[in-house]
Amino acid sequence: MNEFELIQAYFSTLASKGTGRGVELGIGDDCAILNPPADSQLVVSTDTLIAGVHFPQSTSAFDIGFKSLAVNLSDLAAMGANPLWFTLCITLPDRNTQWIEGLCDGMAELIQQTGIQLVGGDTTKGPLSISIHVTGAVPIGQALKRSGARVGDDVYVSGVIGHGAAGLKMALSRVTTPDDSRLDKRQLDALHRFNRPQPRIELGVALRGIATSCIDVSDGLFADLQHVLSASGVGACLALVSISVSEAVIASTLFSDMSEREKRLLACNAGDDYELCFTASESQRGSVAVLAAEQALVISRIGRVVEGASIVEEGSGAELVGLGYQHF
């Protein structure tokens, strides 16, 4: 099976699972031809995932497929966008069709959930790497940017922080001990969420007109919030205890040598959570509560926007530094 047959067999099938919003011509020509939706702006983002860097070498093909699309969809969520199209550049060490099938199955799950359609790509040979480019749409002027946080706004984060930290620790130890039977329910849950993060598309869309700024938590809550603060020219004051931290970090045996405070800081400095961190004016507290109930999602109010440039802790005033992941 050559490259073209490979693309035909797997990626065309994958493309057929999308809803095809605005797709006049998909895979198979030099370019796809796309009709942008009326009265909308497009938002685009791209992310590369590399084996051994963004996911442990032991990760299943399904989880790699799921996660590589999820992290890109998460960027659309952070803008409040509806997903439209994506392209997939995949570099493979060999043409293991079973592996490719697994990868496609992982992506298909999110395609069916969000309707996003595969419209193009490139398949090359080399060390495993996946680059995805996503396009979404927002009504004109309604995209959620990093730069809109204002002094006095509340700071929120969705879901639970720290599944990424706990999941990574378990995934790495799995390389040497591939036996999940020793893991308790909390740990298995965190590992699942680490491998298959749920992009908060519906939340992002619902936050249009409510949030003043938004970002997805990929590098770590503190590091990502710091991006918002820098773009907005403000600081933030957070109450560490108001952040919902994963039980796999707090209560399981994974980090038993740490104090609870250290565990909370670890969770907020680890990445891979793909929750949304956003700011909204105090007058929106009711709307945020309604939204959380409607989406059956924990949304924690974790602090407020203040003058300054950094993140400080409520009470002590100690600086909470977000380092994030450093590639170099």
Add this chain to the structure above:
Amino acid sequence: MNEFELIQAYFSTLASKGTGRGVELGIGDDCAILNPPADSQLVVSTDTLIAGVHFPQSTSAFDIGFKSLAVNLSDLAAMGANPLWFTLCITLPDRNTQWIEGLCDGMAELIQQTGIQLVGGDTTKGPLSISIHVTGAVPIGQALKRSGARVGDDVYVSGVIGHGAAGLKMALSRVTTPDDSRLDKRQLDALHRFNRPQPRIELGVALRGIATSCIDVSDGLFADLQHVLSASGVGACLALVSISVSEAVIASTLFSDMSEREKRLLACNAGDDYELCFTASESQRGSVAVLAAEQALVISRIGRVVEGASIVEEGSGAELVGLGYQHF
């Protein structure tokens, strides 16, 4: 210098060189925010270039930057599109700033030529690889597809075929003998065109309303024409001698063990030429001639579209098989 500073220093500068058509928010948020042009369709394509596969390891940073953007722009050209935006995923083995500067300079040359703007990207650590996603625009319904060739149409190719074949041979021998003084003018010209292929954007735009189908010559003239024929459900009859083949293939010492016919076949089966191969009805011969003169470009009429499914040679009727590059 960390990843963010690296992006700030080089890629933001690179982004500032584009013309910013429709860019409301460029690099620096979770997504770029883009305004699609009115009355247009978008065309998108993506290509990955890997060191040692798509360019010899000895290739300069400038040439890698130039070529990786050029091959993507070439896909826009093949659709008759005007370039708008691109994103850049780059995986680097280290943070060699001089190398990155060279890469950016190579891309900047094509940005200044075409106005395309960098609007996002991702920088990761690993074996050198570059994935670019390009977006262009065409007036609604005017994109040049592969599927429009009709029996009786003429088949054309722009420029000269075979610079890719000759350039690759020289580039590979350069690895062991990095001395260009032995190369004659024809050879140096082919090497230059191999490293810095000129995407035929203006030609593609001018072919709207003239060409019935179009493709860019990346995998080899025969292989790419075969894609057009398969998409259109037709065959082609070509006169080998009417194809303008690079003097570096025909007359230089590079392939001295081959007959002229073998050299012509080699040129048409090698890739990396990035010329446009298109079909047009006989009634357009005058328009194509005017266009060639206006753009000071050789455009060769190399045969015609016939019933069938393959490429045959005029006179002998022998099948001319296009193999193209096989990744696996």
